[in-house]
Amino acid sequence: MRYYLRHLDFMLMATALAITSYGLWILRNATRNDIPGDPTYYYNRQLAYAIVGVIGMVLISAIPPRVFRKTHPFLYGFVIASTAIVLVIGTSVQGGQRWINLGLFQFQPSELGKLLLIVGLAALLASRRHVWSPARMTCGAIAYMMFPALLVFAEPDFGTALVYAAVTLGMLFVLGAPWRHFAWLGLAFVVMIAMVFSILPGLGVPVLKQYQQDRLTAFLHPTSSNVQADGYHLYQSMIAVGHGGTTGTGYAGATQTRLDYLPEHATDFIFSVVGEERGFIGAVWLLGLYALLIWRGLRIITISRSTFGSLVAAGIVSMLTFQIFINIGMTIGIAPITGIPLPFMSFGGTHTITNLFAIGVLQAIHVHAYQGDDPLYA
């Protein structure tokens, strides 16, 4: 127990808790007027999710990473199964089937799947290192990721599928995949973009639905598109963030996010609320906290004596970085609209809990950093 306490990364824990609390505070203001007669509806729920996540984080950080490694086939199986099931019995919301209704709680398998995929992929890569050729490693990793990613893409949740891809790339990179692989992958990505957006539709095979396509390209021209449609959220978000100025407007002055100009202000566009209410200073403060989090994660990559641990940490860092950049970039008009939540800030049960569990996993790796890979494990 004392060992455990001595080896926890307190700065990481503190940063994660700080961001979560900040998120709760912002959420409380943002959603005060959402449901008439119940100003703390969203806040109460998010608080509950945060508490569950923190408890999980503390518990998970006590688990030795080799336990995760041992269970990785089940975790991967769970990812495939749950993302497949959600396509069949998932509740349909705004044209997407992403959630399974568990009564009190809406479970989003694709979110939890990110963490489980990281663990599973890390286990796979760690055990096949020096067994497979680098090319096979890369292809194997891509294939391993593809199954759940395609299931998620079919929901349709393009954004989360991209996160899966980003996570895999990050892990491959840290693993030591040769630089040229990334050049090939980059080329493949460009070709895919061309295929999806122009070649295949030109041949009469639409891959993305029109609205998805519009959503993704809206960020390139927000004011010229129909203000009431795809460009609307984007443009309103930019106005809100710009409205915040250097010091922010405070709660009362945050007319754009408080009134109904931004219906998604509790979820995907929570950063717009930060931008408007807290201004440039508040936004940079938040980015600073995130940067601190990322740095601690990077540090764990390097101090972990086990490949598995490093890879898991790499996956988590990639996941968080990618999500933070895409979400915030979306709210300020430099990234496509993809429906990715802002970690620790956006309202939502599954991803808040998952991200806190992920911090727990990072802690677990940190606590056991001085233990190398279990020699009996392959």
Place this chain on the structure above:
Amino acid sequence: MVIQSPPSRPEPPPDQNQLVIRAAALGLVAAILFGILIFRLWALQVLHSDHYVAQANQNEVRQLDLPAPRGQIVDRTGTVLVKNTSHVLAEVNPAGLPGKVDCTTFPADQQSTCAAIVQATPPGAVPRCAALQLQARCVELAKLGKVLGLKKRDIWNTYEHTLYVNPDGSGGCTPKLGHPCYVVNAGAPLPIKTVTEPQVAYVLERRSEFHGVQFLQTTQRQYPFHDLAANVLGYVSQISQGELKDPNFHGVKSGSDVGQAGVEYSYDSKLRGIDGILQQNYDATGRAVGQAYVQQAAQPGETLKLTIDYRLQQIAQRAIAYGIQVAHSNAEPYAHTGAIVAMNPQTGAILAMASYPSYDPSVFLPPAKGAAKLYRDAYNQPLVDKTLEPKSPGSTFKSITAASAWNAGLLGPGSTLDCPGQFTVPGDTSHTVFHNWTTASSGRINLPTALEISCDTFFYQLGYSFYLRPNQGIEFQKQIRRFGFGTTPPLDIPVPSYDSGLVPDPTWRIQTYSNPIDQAWNPGYDIQMAIGQGDLTVSPMQLAVAYSAIANGGKLVTPHVAEGWIDSSGNEQKIPFAPQRNLHLSSEMLREIRLGLYEASHGSLGTSTPVFGTFQPSVAGKTGTADHLDKNGNPASPNAWYASMAPCDPTSCNPKLVVVALINDGGHGGVSAAPAALQVFQAYFHPQNQRLIRVVGSDQSR
């Protein structure tokens, strides 16, 4: 191959240097991404903030109601009786008018009066303009009135009349002498008047002088036939505070127009349609930016098709005027109001429901100046529907007495009774004599003859026989009530509760009077009721429903004016109106009563033979000359009644139309009311013949 585990062996440790380099590279990528974010935030929030703040101020989007066009009302032939016209309406928004009263702006000599009045005003309210004319609000309204061509008292009244509160602050005050009302200057904009373009321009050029004045492109009701069937159609005006709670107006927003009477009220929910939603952008000062666009289209109200035949209704309204004229030329100068109900006896559908004099419902459109005049006309009371107003029915009620007596077993097939010149109750110590209309005796007669010559004493005996029945003859009232008398007719337009009429009985006597002499139920009351006199009152509508039962063989129909709905594609959906109940009248009884009615209009001694003797198809009908007292309790001219059906003759009686005509203070039924009914039958059966049928000579019979 991917899922097969390789053989167990110890793992080589990770390459630390490579790891550090790679982690650093990853960190560099993260740093670059964060840098991009910070740079962009700098651009938005620091460099170009002004631009976005301006955008934010411009940004208020408000939803407005897109009023749904109200459904039209058409008659049974499809002729439009009520439609909408579009125009600009001037409204005043209470929020734009100066709310508080500043006595210091008053001339010195009026400041103390002002202070006293303000003192008495309940909190949150202001004095009426009529009470304190120099209030800033009233001055501005008066100025607006000048532009719109309204006197200041008129515009003040138009503005304030839905805003009145009592001195204790509770709603629903009506200003009367000695009972002051105050005004709560808040709520939805009040419509004032439709305006012309020059008037709009004038006001808009002087916006600062006319705060709170706004213009609304709107629709209003239009009545192409003016005063036709006003009692049926009703009118439309803005919903008042009290009416918002009415379940008939569920879902209506404050400031909307709703039907206030007639079918406009009863069928309001489908007539008003569903408002759409307009979205309009407003900037920070509340000014509209850009064009409003339709977010949700309005669903227009459906068209209501009535059972009324507009031509027959026109004839009926004119026929009452004609009946009044006839009354005047027959020494009955006091006749000035009347009613006619023309009904399909098989279904209860009302083809004409005329109340005279009528009025034009457009007086209720803003600024509704003429409405007050209608309310104040106590002589004609045009807003009181005479077809529903209960009066003594006189001899027309004898058919009902006959049916009641037959149902109670007092009459049977071929029954006869004496018809002496007078009747006294056996053993009556007061020796009250009940006279027939003639002193001569007509001998022993049967029921049809009794109806033909309208023998009072025949029916007195029936009344007295009822009296002898258990419980002071309550059986009589029970039978009468089965025909729907004593209850408001279940009409599909609002009927005030006092239009239930009265079927007097012992309980009523006890409740109404306090001294025991008046409270006692004497035989005379049943005797009088048997010939439709005494305290009994019925309305023309109730009588029409009862006569329809005689006409159709025993069904008490549900009277109604609505036929069905026509939706926007032209599909018609009928509204079902099931009969109230079946009275189970014996066919033998119906035969005798119908024969009596036929003889009354065709027999040598028939009371309406001069009018209907030669008319084809045969009209069977009963006259009524009902004595009644005026407001001061003095005997007034009798009310002239005629209750009839056609075609009906002794060999075949399958009436298509029942007509009940009433000329108040018109004298003899056969003289004034029957000719009025004749016009209606003429128009129905001989529509190509447009002329009035003038009846030569008069008949003094009852």
